[in-house]
Amino acid sequence: MKNRNALIGFVIVSIVTTLAIAAPWIAPYDPATTSIRLFEGPSAEHWLGTDQLGRDIFSRILFGARVSLIIGAGSAVVAGIIGVPIGLAAGYLGRTVDMMAMQFINLFIALPGLVLALIIITMTGATMLNIVLVLGFVAWPGVARLARGQTFAIRESVYVEAARAVGGGTAWIIIRHIWPNIFRLVAVQLATVVAFAIFTSSSLSFLGLGVPPPTADWGGMVRSGVDYLSVNPYMSLAPGFSVAITIFGFYMLGYREE
């Protein structure tokens, strides 16, 4: 069951990634080129029709995949860089370090990530780099909590004790003996961070506060199509479906039985 979920996720994520990388070669049109054929429905030339500026929706979705994946992957890297060391330290050192770290982690986990992200991004400017940094910062406590829990679980295992017995220092034990053993689970958790980041960044764009136009971005495309739902529903529904299926892929990849 678990493997089947991961396989479905892997297939979806691979397809989306391939399409994103190959976008410049497979997209039939330039994503920013406008034309006089506005609000057209799907046809042989425009597979998903055209938007309010006559741009090809299918091409824009392909290029939008790049934006989503870069933000998703970037945020996961940032969350990992902040969360993993804190989780490892809290789990291995325990006591005061652990208590302080957990206090902080629990406080941050309860906060509304989107609200926080909205304020910080408005203050610093909505560039891709800022969005990646902010979303990574909002997502780190989840990663830290998992790393801490896993470290805690294997801290007392025999091989760690052996490493300690031969005189291994704290840093050496954490890097050489604990990290390799929790790496896989942390990587799985990072897939859900990617899902969260794509979810949140597309919500930001939908609210008009994410990656600024004319960049082809899924959330922004949904936003601009809302007013034309009865004219050409593909303007909103097609990019919205792309967001949903991508999030679904990463979610399945990162799904764990609790």
Add this chain to the structure above:
Amino acid sequence: MLSLIVRRLLLGIPNIILISVLLFFTILGALGSPATLMLGLDATPERILELERQYGFDRPLYVQYIDWVWKALNGDFGRSYATNQRVVDALLPRILPSVELALLGMIVAVTTSVVFSSITVGRRIVQPVVNILSLIGITVPNFMLGITLTYIFSVVLGILPTSGWAPWSAGIFEHLLHLILPVLTVAAYYFASFGLVYRAEYRATSRRLYIQVARAKGLSESAVSFRHILPNSILPVITQVGSSLGQLAAGALVAETVFSIPGVGTLFTSALLSRDFPVFLAIGMITIVSVVVMNLLADLLYVAANPQIRLD
């Protein structure tokens, strides 16, 4: 019992102060000048200085923080930069729609997830449907869900209003009709996450001896499920409700925008878009502090509802 509540409160208050200090100092200290934000990048230095003096941004941060909190406690959040209206006056009429939306969303999510997971008649058909709905709830972003529902029920079928808000004065039927889609949008994610938690606990409870006794004495499957398993499995859902409030604030924000509901969320986004610093600072601080407070209350409720943890 009482001493435990007092102890939790004493631990909770430093948390609230810590989070508000962190937020205030990051926003005002680390992220750049609010005056530059409000005036735009091409503002003259003189104009920026003037605005900083006018709003008191030139004072040390801790003075600004204490001043802000003191005034806020007295109901004064300053004036909107864009409209010069008092922030309180702009905020107050918007609280009710937001709270109503969030509350109804939570109630719908809790009841549907618990009831649908407890149904024993036709479980073979109900369970796969619940599973698919759960997957949709977790993976489809709020805005996409809202728009898809609008498209299906308003554009294609034409049976529900597309967006907007009917106040209570427009009649209760009209009011609720406008609320159906927004509430479903907000509830979808929680339907899924509560369902997951509830079903795990449900499975554990149904293996208990007293459930076997209930079956042995001849109760119907339905009666066993609803009267014996349900009350003993619902506690984790209550905890989950408490810890979901932060995400709920964000979800309601998006749903309000999709359906143009005049709530706190739409005021917040429009303040962000117009760089109206006093307004979004106030909403951000209130939201985040109230989330921490609600978590604390949920924690206390959990203690009150479960005698086992009162020992401590």
